[in-house]
């Protein structure tokens with residue numbers, strides 16, 4: 001009997017040859033694990049097409065059953081090895097899980113950076129840390145008592161006009177405000193600690209002020225305080241000279257002039273020589289005896305000096321920034337330059 005005749009078995013379902021063509025075409029188009037598995041179930045599975053063909057053999061007469069049975073079993077063997085082949089071919093062309101295509105150009109991760117104010121604050125505090133000052137922080141929402149009263153700035157005193165204040169409750173002007181400077185931490189530190197004291201206090205301050213290129217309504221300050229038995233104005237000068245050299249370079253010239261702040265006596269401001277002109281960078285002075293006494297210190301035994309500066313101002317000088325408002329406008333074109 002010619003071979004092709006023997007595989008005609010319409011009464012047991014489809015012919016072995018038809019199934020073979022369908023199976024091979026389907027297998028060739030299987031591209032994924034899921035497609036391969038669904039192919040296996042459809043053709044070789046327990047309820048698959050080949051299995052049901054083999055099951056139907058029983059209804060054939062003995063001669064047909066022999067021929068078609070042999071063909072169908074041969075096909076099973078063929079399909080199983082084609083299936084293996086296809087599976088390993090797909091595996092070998094696929095990149096292993098977790099691998100990377102090293103021919104692709106890399107994607108640059110977007111890195112953040114420290115804000116220029118933070119960078120300046122860290123540089124300033126580090127300079128003082130190396131001179132023995134400890135960095136501490138204090139509250140931005142402050143009591144009138146610490147922001148003004150304990151610093152020898154009584155209510156209704158004209159000196160308060162120097163610090164235009166944002167009150168937390170603007171109707172009642174009760175005693176809660178946004179600190180106008182970091183100096184309240186002088187009072188808080190002395191109230192809670194005995195001498196010797198050497199602290200450096202960075203932090204945010206707020207003023208009820210209109211803004212322009214050199215004024216912001218919020219900004220940072222760095223406060224310094226040293227109190228001990230026998231501290232003199234020479235200590236103040238030596239410390240601030242050293243600070244200026246560390247931040248602006250060893251050749252930097254500085255100048256002190258008299259200035260007034262209610263919580264120091266005498267009070268000064270310090271300027272640095274900047275391309276031939278004097279630029280004021282901080283206020284300072286010897287802690288006023290009243291401020292020492294307000295904190296419970298014996299002003300005949302202890303003396304100290306204090307200073308305060310604006311890190312944004314210093315950063316503006318060093319980096320030739322012409323407008324202080326850049327610091328807080330969140331513009332990446334500015335921020336990414338640091």
Ligand code: PHE
Nearest residue numbers: 181183261283284306307308
């Ligand atoms: N707190 C003052 C200001 O904001 C600066 C200062 C601090 C002056 C300490 C003297 C001593 O202007």
